[in-house]
Amino acid sequence: MTGQAAITGIGQTEFTKASGRTVLSQCVEASTKAIRDAGLEPADIDGIITYTFDTNDEIAVQRSLRIPELRWTSRTPFGGELSYATFQLAAAAVASGAANHVLIYRAFNERSEARFGQPNANAQAADLEQREFYRGFGLNTPAQVYGLWYRPYLDRYGVTSADLGAYVVQARDYAATNPLAWFHNRPLTLEEHQASRWIVEPVLRKLDCCMETDGGIAFIVSFLSHARASTRPVVRILAAEQLWLHGSEVMYNYYQPDLTAQASTERLAANLWRASGLSPAEIDVMTIYENFSPIVPMSLEAYGFCKPGEGRELINSGGIGRGGVIPVNTNGGLLGEAYIHGLNNVTEAVRQLRGSAANQVAGARTALVTGRHCAMLLARE
Amino acid sequence: MPAKRDQDFFWEAVDRSELTAQQCSDCEKRRHPPAPACPHCGSQHFTISRLSGSGTIHSWIISCHPTLPDPNPKTVILVDLAEGLRFISNLIDAENIRIGAPVTVEFGEVNGRRLPLFRTVKNP
The missing domain is CATH 4.10.1060 (ZNF265 like)
Structure with a gap:
């Protein structure tokens, strides 16, 4: 990755709990808005990428958008685990000349139709065809699967439910002043968090889990020289990386000797800093793919904003809040704004760098967008 | 076939x-x-x-249905098996759950399927 690509367009639908419309129509709405936002015409788009579990057929999208010639398509595996790797591939596509302008999309009715938070209909113990070493024993939802993985970390560093609640309260504080957020005008107290029922005891309360959302988001990634012709501030992809260390598993990551270590994410972070030439002290705003609250202190540590075990102190001391050393998920994140499979944390990063975020970090020029296995560094030129 | x-x-x-x-x-x-x-x-x-079926509890959670009342919440355990492998299972005597507790395998029927489950042992 050599920084030859930029995010030139963003688009989205309203975030709802019951859209009452097809997933494809939301995908097309978000994509149309992203193309317009980039100052482009449908005929300029020649690449499409999404990630697995998306039901929107690329050719159906092409048809509705009236893209005359599609030259490049791809999908990254593992759902949200590689949501941001779509930008890595899109950036490589435009840098190589395989495409000029790539459309990235994700749309779903994830609350009103197929809910990620519910046990899969095929997940009962009598049906052990898939994931049979987990599902029959009660690891049927992401909360259960990740909850067991988080626990050794929480135990080792003495992270309490109230510590996690401090993040959730912070996320809802940001969401309360973000008109796009589902929890707009609805801040939360720590007492309310602590009264929230257990989903996975003793790790995750209901309010520690990301919400389920209907909606769609789209982006345009363009070759840098095309982006510079735009009238908008250029949001350059300085680096985009994914990383899987041998021995790690997708979701069911229980087999490494020390489950409190985050070797894959730490290596990913090291690669990102090296590729971008930046360091944590130079980052103005960060987003974390917080499908569940424990990943926030874990990520602050793995990406080098504090030492192992100190993430909870950074959160409790206001370090990720307004005016903090590293504002995190300033849109309210996946717990406070919406859960479009991670992508709404990218729209937030772009808005921060354009200077148009609801909770604007003054003068933000660099943004770190993170997941456990993929991440990217964005910078305003 | x-x-x-x-x-x-x-x-x-x-x-x-x-x-x-x-x-x-x-x-x-x-x-x-x-x-x-x-x-x-x-x-x-x-x-x-x-395998010997002996091990110790590395970590655990209580798994309930996320939205429906669940009459049988499962105590999901991550077991460090004596042979150095890790294994996901359920603890039969959930009242004895404790990280580090020694356990041994015991086979049982769950929802019509035979599964390797575990029970704590007093004197391993």
Whole structure:
């Protein structure tokens, strides 16, 4: 990755709990808005990428958008685990000349139709065809699967439910002043968090889990020289990386000797800093793919904003809040704004760098967008 | 005839009340979950090795249905098996749950399927 690509367009639908419309129509709405936002015409788009579990057929999208010639398509595996790797591939596509302008999309009715938070209909113990070493024993939802993985970390560093609640309260504080957020005008107290029922005891309360959302988001990634012709501030992809260390598993990551270590994410972070030439002290705003609250202190540590075990102190001391050393998920994140499979944390990063975020970090020029296995560094030129 | 799956040996052994794992014929290391090649040396030759069924609880959670009342919440345990493997299961005597507690395998029926479960032991 050599920084030859930029995010030139963003688009989205309203975030709802019951859209009452097809997933494809939301995908097309978000994509149309992203193309317009980039100052482009449908005929300029020649690449499409999404990630697995998306039901929107690329050719159906092409048809509705009236893209005359599609030259490049791809999908990254593992759902949200590689949501941001779509930008890595899109950036490589435009840098190589395989495409000029790539459309990235994700749309779903994830609350009103197929809910990620519910046990899969095929997940009962009598049906052990898939994931049979987990599902029959009660690891049927992401909360259960990740909850067991988080626990050794929480135990080792003495992270309490109230510590996690401090993040959730912070996320809802940001969401309360973000008109796009589902929890707009609805801040939360720590007492309310602590009264929230257990989903996975003793790790995750209901309010520690990301919400389920209907909606769609789209982006345009363009070759840098095309982006510079735009009238908008250029949001350059300085680096985009994914990383899987041998021995790690997708979701069911229980087999490494020390489950409190985050070797894959730490290596990913090291690669990102090296590729971008930046360091944590130079980052103005960060987003974390917080499908569940424990990943926030874990990520602050793995990406080098504090030492192992100190993430909870950074959160409790206001370090990720307004005016903090590293504002995190300033849109309210996946717990406070919406859960479009991670992508709404990218729209937030772009808005921060354009200077148009609801909770604007003054003068933000660099943004770190993170997941456990993929991440990217964005910078305003 | 349907193709044989890499993990079929495991469930066939469960039906005989045996806990098993693949063991590499070259480097002799065991592996779980099942895979066609050894993650340590890459060899595709292996035998099936019977495990002692003894281990200790590495970590645990209580798993309930996320929205419906769940009359039978499961105590999900991550077991460090004596042979150095990790295994996900349920603890039968959930009232004795404790990280580090010694456990031993006990086979039982769950929703009509035979599964390797675990129970704590007093004097391992």
